[in-house]
Amino acid sequence: MLTKAMDQHRSHNPNSSHQNRQSAYKRERDDSGKNHCENKHSRPNHPQYQSGPTPGQNPLSSRGLSTRREQYEKDFPVYKQPVEVGCFSLDSERRFFNDNRQMRYYVEPDRSPNFDLRDGYKDRFIKRDDSVKEKLDHMLRWILANRSKLSSRGTAASSCALDVDFVTWRGHLTKLLTTPYETREGWLLAVTRFRGTLYISEVETEAARRDQENRTERHEEMMYWGYKFEQYTCADNVHSLPDPGGVVNTNEAFCTVVQTRLADHRLLFSGEVDCRDKDPNAPAPPACYVELKTSAEISTPKQRSNFHRFKLLKWWAQSFLPGVPRVVAGFRDHEGVVVTVDTFPISKISHLIKNEQNCWKPTVCMNFCCEFLSFVKHIATEDNPSVVYLLSWEPHRDVTFSIHRDSQYSFLPHWYVEEMTRSQDSH
Ligand code: 0WD
Numbered sequence: 001m002l003t004k005a006m007d008q009h010r011s012h013n014p015n016s017s018h019q020n021r022q023s024a025y026k027r028e029r030d031d032s033g034k035n036h037c038e039n040k041h042s043r044p045n046h047p048q049y050q051s052g053p054t055p056g057q058n059p060l061s062s063r064g065l066s067t068r069r070e071q072y073e074k075d076f077p078v079y080k081q082p083v084e085v086g087c088f089s090l091d092s093e094r095r096f097f098n099d100n101r102q103m104r105y106y107v108e109p110d111r112s113p114n115f116d117l118r119d120g121y122k123d124r125f126i127k128r129d130d131s132v133k134e135k136l137d138h139m140l141r142w143i144l145a146n147r148s149k150l151s152s153r154g155t156a157a158s159s160c161a162l163d164v165d166f167v168t169w170r171g172h173l174t175k176l177l178t179t180p181y182e183t184r185e186g187w188l189l190a191v192t193r194f195r196g197t198l199y200i201s202e203v204e205t206e207a208a209r210r211d212q213e214n215r216t217e218r219h220e221e222m223m224y225w226g227y228k229f230e231q232y233t234c235a236d237n238v239h240s241l242p243d244p245g246g247v248v249n250t251n252e253a254f255c256t257v258v259q260t261r262l263a264d265h266r267l268l269f270s271g272e273v274d275c276r277d278k279d280p281n282a283p284a285p286p287a288c289y290v291e292l293k294t295s296a297e298i299s300t301p302k303q304r305s306n307f308h309r310f311k312l313l314k315w316w317a318q319s320f321l322p323g324v325p326r327v328v329a330g331f332r333d334h335e336g337v338v339v340t341v342d343t344f345p346i347s348k349i350s351h352l353i354k355n356e357q358n359c360w361k362p363t364v365c366m367n368f369c370c371e372f373l374s375f376v377k378h379i380a381t382e383d384n385p386s387v388v389y390l391l392s393w394e395p396h397r398d399v400t401f402s403i404h405r406d407s408q409y410s411f412l413p414h415w416y417v418e419e420m421t422r423s424q425d426s427h
């Protein structure tokens, strides 16, 4: 049912301009970004998996996937326009609700609002306990509550319980998109095949755990600034105004669940959405959603170049995936005061970066992600909820993997496995 509705949508083109909304999704392939950077469009032969053992690796991880940019400079792969199939909310105590009660509404600030982002850090801030690893649990709860929308009907018992190949968080896909350009932080992704669907859930790396433990007080406070900016620009309902005197509670979240397809990979993922356009005539979700960001103000050419090369890559990847069309950015000074606010339409970001030397390319990001998903399908063959294929990557290396049975890495909870088994058998 949903798959049919989705197929009527045309593919999602990252370079379509804002003014040209009608034609935004016409082309199946992106051909307008060809001259953005100087590199040639090489077309490497498949496969990109290395054969033979990688020295010093577990023998089980003897085949790797290249992350070299040149390998992925090909035509833009088909990426269907993402369709919202549902949403959920997490309340101030991190309880799950299968509805949009945590939706917030964007209230456009002045261009120079002088918001004080430090306000309330000491006395009006409730921080989510990030030692609690939630893995895919909230998404799995959403799937169980909505499985009638996702299950294939009238098909053979051997087919997928869900009509999708991959279930994951948007944030995990963002990490994949930016991998060919990442030089500092590696990642670990746990994959389990269960009833034909591949579930991808992140595992914290040792380095990330150390960084988190060693955060300075200044860094802790700066992490609050982003949430405080949301409070200055979001209202709880269509008719109200933001309440900067209230408490910032990072347990609260509104998440969209979208379905889409990258080449032959059918994806179901969820991402946290900051707010929506409050105009009742705004387009349907996800096109009415707004992503909010804060960033250091830009005063030198070097700062501008770094902003284009690093920050805009992350912003683009995160919002392009679920089809969120714009990012509203608050540029702040060293004291945490927002000095200017700017809107970045996602479809214009690739034009903004085109004068940068050695810049990133959307096609490399999407092609790498696509090859990664093919690699996962190829290696994660055993359909078993207690088996984890652990994919591991460090900058300047290939992606490698190892296999774990009934280990600390298993992440599909019993309540999910049991309920899915029951529901499929009764279908
Ligand atoms: O367990 C884990 N390893 C993770 C869990 C890692 C990443 C996310 N999550 C969960 C949380 O339940 C969170 O509610 O995913 C939800 C958000 O998912 P996402 O949209 O896929 O994540 P991402 O795109 O990385 O982040 C979106 C927003 C962030 O906004 P900014 O503008 O800073 O990118 O979600 C927030 C943050 O506001 N966020 C988180 N909230 C709670 N827990 C987390 C987190 N671990 N990471 C980002």
Ligand code: CA
Pocket (backbone or CB within 6 Å): 274, 291, 292, 293
């Ligand atoms: Ca945000």
